[in-house]
Amino acid sequence: MSNSSAATMRAAAGIVALAALLTGCVADAPAGTPTRTAGASATPTPTATPTHGAAPSSRVPATCDQLVPQAVVDRAFRVAVKPTSSTTSRTPASYSDERAGVLTCVWANGPIDHTEGLVYGWVTVVPSATRAAFDRMLAGSMFSEHEPLAVASDTDASCGPVQVQWCGFLSYSEDYSVVGGVWDYGEPTQQSQDAVIAALAGAAIPAVRALPAPEPLWQPAGPTLRGATGCDGLLTVAQVASVTGWSGVHESRSDNGENASSTLEVNHQVGSYSCLWTADGDGLVGAEVLPGGASYATSTRPADAADVPGIGDAAFRSGDTLDVIADGAWLQVRVSGGDASQEQRLALARQELANVGYAG
Template sequence: MRYRRIAAVIIAAVSIATLTGCAAAVAVKTNAPVVAAPSATPTPTPVATGPTLRVHTTCDELMPAAIIQPLTGANLSPVAREHTMNPTGYGNARVGSLECEWSNGKPSGADGSVTVYVTVAPDATRDGFEYFLNGESGGGTPSTVGPDTYLVHPSSGFGGFFFLTSGYGASGYIVGGAGTTVPPTASQSFLERVYGIVSALPAPDSLWKPTPDLRGTTDCDGLATADQLAATVGLVSARVSKSDDGEYSTSLFDVDRQVGGYNCIWTSDGPSNADARVAVLPGGAVYASQVRTDGARDISGLGDSAFIGGDGDLNVIAADGWVQVGATGATDDQLVALAQVVLTNNGYMRG
């Protein structure tokens, strides 16, 4: 969303009345009082109360129908981007990224399906880009379109790109199901179009953060330590099996680190196959309702509000942030105890 200041225009009106006297043919001049017109009231700049789009373009501007259909050879329509059912699945949206998706109406990956994805993330960093480029999810071929541009060439109905430019990082993918052929030039044309627009954009808008705010973290211990997992949900000898890094990163070039978004999964080296799951997204409370399904149960006295969803995970809204915890076989009380630890570790103090 963009906000514009409307400058106040002040117009001074001066009225001078002249009276002409006829007696003795002498003109008598009388000045009327000078009255200034009231100043226009400046329109206040809207104050953000939640996450806002920080990218100065739209999906339609990036890929209008007249371009995307010849590019893919398919009749595509815009659709809403789907997210995973946990806080960091909304990490791109939380920091104000533009997330676009077009589809021919068939589920992504299904026979005959064609889906196009574009993500433009504000304030992507060199470190985050390099980590992606050199990690499991990178591996693109350098492009001549611009510096830090890479192509992912079509293979079995797949192609795309990713790049870093001043103020932004972006990625785009064309995904076709069985029987779908992506035109050989699609990735190159796709990159040229999006890079040409994004590289010319003005700087991103400011990032919204609530006050007070959850601290967030960049590692698993910032969510819960092994000792805390054992004490709350009984996960003994816990070790990290997945974290919000590398191939498991849930945001483009780890841009969710701008707010401290992070998630971890621990497994036990003990006799069971138990695990525990924790995620935090500071400032992401607005997205929690997306995972509230039929049958959810409210939990009182935790954070600002809390509920257990149909999947058994506990979701907590606190300081405009969203915390989610889950553990194999855990009771409600155990999940509440773990959530309280995570909130405390992230600086939450209930007022």
């Protein structure tokens, strides 16, 4: 079962996942928690066929049940849970995990579209994550009181009375890193949460470390885009201000840290990035790119989308969002608030295309 999943923990789609996060009168999920959003109603509609194939769904040569057998799951949680499907927020960066071949497994006691009484756990396996990305996640706020887990080397967990509602673990190895955890919005105890962490980590990590090395990262044939590694690689503040005419334009969110859309920074493996800019009043611009992500754009095309000619290899608009396919990549621009217009979306999308290396 794959989440899209930073951001996801995407361990946080994405589980980063993993991402609109679970919301309610509770703490937000940490970066990397599997993203649990109701996907936009998407009915694929005929459009220009991408010239590049679809990326493989997973580079992890195992199934969720092979990593954590259901019998282990049944004994681990204080309530009955079962394998659960989830949807990914319909944005290019939210598909970074899937594009990189990440595998996410999720178990829950009900639909993950609410928080009342919800209990869910997850394990995310990330091929070829860097040690630097692991160290940065371990140094983040959610793992500030981490302790080693005896199950394997380079494995740590964080679960304490202040945040007993959430507990998580991280494990690094050169071939595969593992991020997992549990959210319990019912009546968890330190003992019940510790039991879940011990079970998930104790089953998944040894199984993952016994796997053969992952296949090389899939790359589309033919020309592709270089993507971006920061907001300026998508659009600069000056470019956003020039196109919109808004005052006070500034970066308000970037694809890093606890706002990451992918797990263990795999967006850098695939050239994906997302950024938000806000302005005086309520003006907002969002831009994202996912090289090699064209198939995700077309397979999730909203039912109300309308084709937009004259930009990229294909493009369509739904609401305040413009999706563009170019050289096998998926780009997205959203403009809302202020005096937002389709002309602004087109101008910003053309600028983003130029910035990420589209020569068409």
